[in-house]
Amino acid sequence: MKGLIPMGDLEQLASRSREAAARLAVLTTEEKDRALLRMADGLEENSREILEHNRGDIEAAREQGMTTALMDRLTLSEPRIAEMARGLREVAALRDPVGEVEDGWRLPNGLQVEKVRVPLGVIGIIYEARPNVTVDAAGLCIKSGNAVILRGSSSAVNSNKVLASTISEAAVEAGLPGGSIQLVQETDRETARRLMRLHGLIDVLIPRGGEGLIRTVVENSTVPVIETGVGNCHLYVDESADIGMAVEIAVNAKTQRPGVCNACETMLVHRAIAGEFLPPAFAELRERGVTVRGCRGTREILSEAEEATEDDWSEEYLDLILAVRLVGSVEEAISHINRYGSHHSETIVSNDYANCQEFVTGVDSAAVYVNASTRFTDGNQFGLGAEIGISTQKLHARGPMSLRELTTTKFIIRGTGQIRP
Amino acid sequence: MKGLIPMGDLEQLASRSREAAARLAVLTTEEKDRALLRMADGLEENSREILEHNRGDIEAAREQGMTTALMDRLTLSEPRIAEMARGLREVAALRDPVGEVEDGWRLPNGLQVEKVRVPLGVIGIIYEARPNVTVDAAGLCIKSGNAVILRGSSSAVNSNKVLASTISEAAVEAGLPGGSIQLVQETDRETARRLMRLHGLIDVLIPRGGEGLIRTVVENSTVPVIETGVGNCHLYVDESADIGMAVEIAVNAKTQRPGVCNACETMLVHRAIAGEFLPPAFAELRERGVTVRGCRGTREILSEAEEATEDDWSEEYLDLILAVRLVGSVEEAISHINRYGSHHSETIVSNDYANCQEFVTGVDSAAVYVNASTRFTDGNQFGLGAEIGISTQKLHARGPMSLRELTTTKFIIRGTGQIRP
Numbered sequence: 001m002k003g004l005i006p007m008g009d010l011e012q013l014a015s016r017s018r019e020a021a022a023r024l025a026v027l028t029t030e031e032k033d034r035a036l037l038r039m040a041d042g043l044e045e046n047s048r049e050i051l052e053h054n055r056g057d058i059e060a061a062r063e064q065g066m067t068t069a070l071m072d073r074l075t076l077s078e079p080r081i082a083e084m085a086r087g088l089r090e091v092a093a094l095r096d097p098v099g100e101v102e103d104g105w106r107l108p109n110g111l112q113v114e115k116v117r118v119p120l121g122v123i124g125i126i127y128e129a130r131p132n133v134t135v136d137a138a139g140l141c142i143k144s145g146n147a148v149i150l151r152g153s154s155s156a157v158n159s160n161k162v163l164a165s166t167i168s169e170a171a172v173e174a175g176l177p178g179g180s181i182q183l184v185q186e187t188d189r190e191t192a193r194r195l196m197r198l199h200g201l202i203d204v205l206i207p208r209g210g211e212g213l214i215r216t217v218v219e220n221s222t223v224p225v226i227e228t229g230v231g232n233c234h235l236y237v238d239e240s241a242d243i244g245m246a247v248e249i250a251v252n253a254k255t256q257r258p259g260v261c262n263a264c265e266t267m268l269v270h271r272a273i274a275g276e277f278l279p280p281a282f283a284e285l286r287e288r289g290v291t292v293r294g295c296r297g298t299r300e301i302l303s304e305a306e307e308a309t310e311d312d313w314s315e316e317y318l319d320l321i322l323a324v325r326l327v328g329s330v331e332e333a334i335s336h337i338n339r340y341g342s343h344h345s346e347t348i349v350s351n352d353y354a355n356c357q358e359f360v361t362g363v364d365s366a367a368v369y370v371n372a373s374t375r376f377t378d379g380n381q382f383g384l385g386a387e388i389g390i391s392t393q394k395l396h397a398r399g400p401m402s403l404r405e406l407t408t409t410k411f412i413i414r415g416t417g418q419i420r421p
Numbered sequence: 422m423k424g425l426i427p428m429g430d431l432e433q434l435a436s437r438s439r440e441a442a443a444r445l446a447v448l449t450t451e452e453k454d455r456a457l458l459r460m461a462d463g464l465e466e467n468s469r470e471i472l473e474h475n476r477g478d479i480e481a482a483r484e485q486g487m488t489t490a491l492m493d494r495l496t497l498s499e500p501r502i503a504e505m506a507r508g509l510r511e512v513a514a515l516r517d518p519v520g521e522v523e524d525g526w527r528l529p530n531g532l533q534v535e536k537v538r539v540p541l542g543v544i545g546i547i548y549e550a551r552p553n554v555t556v557d558a559a560g561l562c563i564k565s566g567n568a569v570i571l572r573g574s575s576s577a578v579n580s581n582k583v584l585a586s587t588i589s590e591a592a593v594e595a596g597l598p599g600g601s602i603q604l605v606q607e608t609d610r611e612t613a614r615r616l617m618r619l620h621g622l623i624d625v626l627i628p629r630g631g632e633g634l635i636r637t638v639v640e641n642s643t644v645p646v647i648e649t650g651v652g653n654c655h656l657y658v659d660e661s662a663d664i665g666m667a668v669e670i671a672v673n674a675k676t677q678r679p680g681v682c683n684a685c686e687t688m689l690v691h692r693a694i695a696g697e698f699l700p701p702a703f704a705e706l707r708e709r710g711v712t713v714r715g716c717r718g719t720r721e722i723l724s725e726a727e728e729a730t731e732d733d734w735s736e737e738y739l740d741l742i743l744a745v746r747l748v749g750s751v752e753e754a755i756s757h758i759n760r761y762g763s764h765h766s767e768t769i770v771s772n773d774y775a776n777c778q779e780f781v782t783g784v785d786s787a788a789v790y791v792n793a794s795t796r797f798t799d800g801n802q803f804g805l806g807a808e809i810g811i812s813t814q815k816l817h818a819r820g821p822m823s824l825r826e827l828t829t830t831k832f833i834i835r836g837t838g839q840i841r842p
Contacts, residue, residue, distance in 0.1 A: 026782055107804060111793055120815050199639060203815050222639050224816040245838040252840035360833045361447055372532055372836030383528060394541050394624050394829040395645040396817040408815040412781045415793030417666040419673035
């Protein structure tokens with residue numbers, strides 16, 4: 001399974017994707033939706049085989065001593081398969097962005113200019129552990145008229161193979177071209193690196209996983225990349241905050257689901273309110289198992305807090321740990337966030353109009369909140385229907401990426417013989 | 422001038438840009454416009470010194486035997502300085518994209534979501550020969566609230582230095598932060614490569630120049646890149662074309678300005694119309710000095726045509742040379758264009774509704790025309806006001822890039838204590 005494939009094979013696979021993309025781009029929404037529904041049915045019909053292959057991955061993972069949390073992410077079940085199928089049916093019901101006229105005008109010489117949404121072409125997804133990404137990502141790519149090349153991790157290779165072949169066969173049955181959904185079966189690093197160099201064959205690469213994966217892709221890819229997911233998110237409790245609201249938001253942002261990218265990792269607290277706010281906040285957090293790592297000022301108020309080091313300000317714990325630092329002003333909070341943060345999601349709890357305005361203007365992140373939990377940064381929560389990831393870069397897409405972010409535009413200009421004087 | 426600078430210095434320069442960017446992002450349009458007008462005045466006031474430094478570059482170029490065409494691009498004059506100043510004043514008069522609310526809605530839980538346009542941050546421009554890019558690019562970056570790092574070619578280094586210091590000093594006089602406009606004075610390749618690796622300090626790199634430069638940036642950059650400019654543009658003359666219109670468009674697209682990216686390089690002609698169309702078209706083209714390189718069928722009709730090789734279909738001549746190939750259908754034309762083209766601008770001359778529709782849908786390029794010259798793909802021609810380049814990639818921006826394409830968006834979410842259930 002890990003054997004090296006000759007260079008030609010990966011390029012051939014990508015060329016097949018390109019051919020499929022040209023055909024997918026001109027399909028009607030009805031044709032794409034029919035395929036998505038067939039893919040959903042195919043998953044349910046094939047559930048026994050899927051679970052069998054998944055067991056292979058689970059056994060191998062157990063032998064290798066994978067943690068329970070990761071094992072849980074890897075494990076499929078009848079309800080989880082039904083969930084993937086439901087996801088595909090939901091995507092089928094979403095509005096198709098392809099063909100939307102974004103803008104249009106007439107030039108003085110009579111040329112009629114239109115800016116129209118079209119698919120990106122071939123999208124590469126490099127992802128870790130969770131096999132459901134195979135299905136979720138493919139569904140979004142197909143709906144938006146793109147061919148997709150999937151490259152999952154070795155720990156889920158059997159699950160990914162059976163899922164990809166199931167939905168790919170269903171898609172072909174429903175009339176989609178053969179190369180629409182393809183899985184790169186080799187899970188070695190060299191193959192991944194070669195995939196990243198297929199500039200001209202792949203239009204965009206979206207890595208979904210931890211910081212290490214994303215850094216590798218950014219370092220090595222000649223294909224344009226959309227960085228996703230790393231979230232060192234901040235809560236700033238302003239001098240003017242409502243203490244009760246601040247406690248509730250701190251608890252929600254930290255503990256409602258600590259392992260996800262929009263969970264809060266560092267809390268900045270205005271010195272003037274720290275004495276009043278920190279003890280009740282800490283009581284609630286401790287009750288939910290949260291450990292605090294604080295600056296000197298924090299530890300003077302919370303003697304139970306561990307000592308925070310410089311590294312803590314940059315850490316994405318994804319765990320029940322919260323870094324806490326006292327600041328003297330909203331400006332100090334903003335510059336801490338812009339320096340140490342990952343430009344994902346940050347929130348201010350405040351009742352001061354000027355401070356709120358300064359915070360939302362000055363913080364350089366994809367999502368900036370006033371008086372709300374950071375946990376809302378999510379395609380579904382934002383009402384965008386579905387999400388392929390949360391972009392933390394500034395090019396092309398920023399924040400939750402939905403179907404529209406999987407498209408680009410094309411200018412169509414209609415004339416009657418115009419030439420440039 | 423070409424001495425190696427220690428790694429720290431380039432990072433320090435980029436850090437200064439980042440600090441400037443944070444301040445530029447919150448300036449009002451009035452403050453930015455005031456700086457642009459001051460920069461324009463500064464250029465005119467400093468014209469004697471600018472021309473002096475420019476003469477240094479010209480003499481060095483002459484000694485190195487630079488071609489007349491390149492010498493012309495390098496040469497500044499009072500009118501050319503006045504033109505650069507006028508350009509800055511025109512940019513000052515354009516609408517500021519920063520602060521535009523792209524979209525907004527209220528979630529069921531009462532959260533108010535807004536998607537607001539904000540500057541990208543720090544933009545790096547790597548460019549060749551023409552010193553006016555120094556001023557034009559800086560003007561567009563400042564207007565859109567970005568700090569800019571300029572890295573020009575060694576042949577224009579004296580001109581670029583004096584232009585950059587003139588406009589940078591004027592910008593500071595008008596209240597802009599010191600690092601808003603910076604020139605990397607080292608023009609060696611190693612410095613350029615290090616610039617391309619400043620991921621996290623530079624938000625986007627825009628190479629402006631030939632194919633070699635663009636490829637180097639794509640291959641080496643960890644900073645997100647917007648590819649611009651390479652244009653292997655096509656004209657397809659359909660069976661149903663109006664011969665007179667087709668001749669006029671062919672002549673315009675090829676000869677109106679052959680050295681630019683939106684000039685036509687290959688003409689595809691339907692076999693059924695070739696005998697009637699090619700002789701009059703060739704007569705007009707020859708009169709303007711155009712050489713034709715044709716396929717076998719073309720040469721049977723035009724005995725004067727040279728023989729085209731496979732390489733000709735991919736060539737961007739930027740010269741009075743036109744490749745000509747006969748095709749049997751619009752489908753064949755589309756697949757030739759998608760295979761050999763650079764996804765820039767293509768046009769069909771036709772009076773057949775179905776063929777026109779198929780062409781605009783099937784051709785995978787930034788701008789697709791019906792019955793018009795490809796020469797209109799340009800920010801000014803499109804009425805966008807000004808242009809930093811023409812993107813031939815699909816991510817972020819496609820086609821002429823104007824002020825709006827130098828911005829990104831940020832979600833601002835205002836609440837009253839919402840937490841995620």
